[in-house]
Amino acid sequence: MTKMKVTPWEVSGKIDYDKLVKEFGTSLISEKMKGKLQKTHPLLRRGIYFSHRDFDKWLEAREEGYKVSVITGRGPSEKMHLGHLVPFLVAKSLQDIFNCDVFIPISDDEKFYVKEKLDYKDVLKYSKDNILDLIALGFKPEKTFIFEDFIYTDIYKYAAQVAKKITYSTARATFGLKPENNIGWSFYPAMQTAHILFPQFYTGKKHISVVPVGIDQDPFIRLTRDIAKHFDLIKPAALHAKFIPSLYGAEKMSATGEGVIWLSDSPSEVKKKINKYAFSGGQASVEEHRKKGGNPEVDVSFQYLKMFFEPDDEKLEKIEKEYKSGKMLTADLKKILIDKINIFLKEHQKRKKDAEKIINKFILKN
């Protein structure tokens, strides 16, 4: 196994999350904090989000009645799959429980700059499609602000003010810029920083905002926290997620290939993909499985139930026990997951259609 490497643009080697927390200087989510998160989405209360910066302060501020918010963005370079939903499910859960604003920047510009073959018209098309997927998750219209860099171009005013505080050499170090990259890419660190500070810029009210991100994205958070002081703003908090496995069981859910469940997948596609690709923690034969039992820790189907689709702790525990004991076979486990995903997607696809009618309630315009 190669040495662990975790940067915003490269993740390799066996991931040691405790070591990452130490290296990055973040904090593990404490038992005390977990106590306050009991009703939140499984991704949060079951430890997929495991580390943070100042999220304790966020929770305290909310308890004391202060304004708090969530900010999490989407780079629209393709249609969305399950893995893309991770931070948004957390954002929605925080909105539901803490009744807070959610800000969703759509970084069409970033994807346009970074993906050489992605053209301007296509990125706008993906943005629209992705926004409908996000609205379908059930965010509150009056408390959710979705803005797209190429539509809500007034974001440039904020990005420019941030840009003045970031040198090219800092951006190069934080974002891995190369001289042959285009200058939109060079500028994007300012845009992203402006996105994260946007809840305070836009509302004109200093408050603590939390950003749910993959732990590999923490350098961006550090940069933004550093920039915040120039504007006399409160440093944004962060919630850091572990890497979500693809169906194959890899460390990070891939955007390409068959290893993902697209939000547009049909029931038969889901069934086929899970049965064919979902990495199993079961044994090679039924006989062996009955005897030795499966390993839910590495079983992608079980992990997806844990992270996304079985919110009931007792039911999840029962599945875990039965799978471990060998009573439940991989095929049974997969069937449970397939049904759950298909129920979710059927509802999601319907809600996405309905989202067309209410999209204007969410979108910021110049």
Add this chain to the structure above:
Amino acid sequence: MTKMKVTPWEVSGKIDYDKLVKEFGTSLISEKMKGKLQKTHPLLRRGIYFSHRDFDKWLEAREEGYKVSVITGRGPSEKMHLGHLVPFLVAKSLQDIFNCDVFIPISDDEKFYVKEKLDYKDVLKYSKDNILDLIALGFKPEKTFIFEDFIYTDIYKYAAQVAKKITYSTARATFGLKPENNIGWSFYPAMQTAHILFPQFYTGKKHISVVPVGIDQDPFIRLTRDIAKHFDLIKPAALHAKFIPSLYGAEKMSATGEGVIWLSDSPSEVKKKINKYAFSGGQASVEEHRKKGGNPEVDVSFQYLKMFFEPDDEKLEKIEKEYKSGKMLTADLKKILIDKINIFLKEHQKRKKDAEKIINKFILKN
């Protein structure tokens, strides 16, 4: 004298304009073209604009009834002085004679990025002030489009598309970027290129647009002409000016110190500055001057009359003759200039006040 160096960010040494034309690969304005420019502003017809790219094509296109336009911008880091008017006087003259659109980008973002101490609010204030000065020149409201990057933020959409076509290393070479410069500055080459292509982007109509610039700015024109092909647009033409002397007679009119005539100067300030600072081509004593005569070539007062304030060729020739012969003293020459400037500024200051009422006819908004 040091060796000539002419880049967009450094001009030094004795300037050899013929050599520059060769080095840059531009063309001198031909006699044939001069014939077509007989009624234009002195800056153009008297050779201060001396070189060009494709301006012959611009003139031909207009003659054949095709759409043509002028684009020239202003970076608003301070109030405006006489030297700042140079490209705008030419733009207005071309509009008057060829009845063409004029596009005026106000690059508040550039000045904000480049001037370390210039803050966001101040740059907006200067923009407003400068725009009023420009409108006061008498542009036609229905054919003049003034847009400010921090107000007409939709420009970001165009700049982004351009940015994708410019690598950081190209921008670094063309604009002299350094790693310690901020990333707004890194991005600005895209914004400037978008400004120059804007007449075609905005109207949606391919046509030839001319940019009046100082010869030192030609590398930006080359870059833009190179970028134009990616968008299937017509390469912009350029008109190149020699450096305009400050009152001291230096090669380029300085923005600081006493050596400039601000558009807001009072008659007594103008009188004082011209008498005190305007470099004289006259002799050390009246007696010597009467005998040897003055040198109009280096006399700033004469040059200002030639470039700006004495459009009548016969009158200018008479002044030149009398000054050269020693009949006209430096004091007489200065008096002519002072009166001309004060008439111009009195009218200008009045028109600037009136411009407040019509500003909305000129400004592009998102």
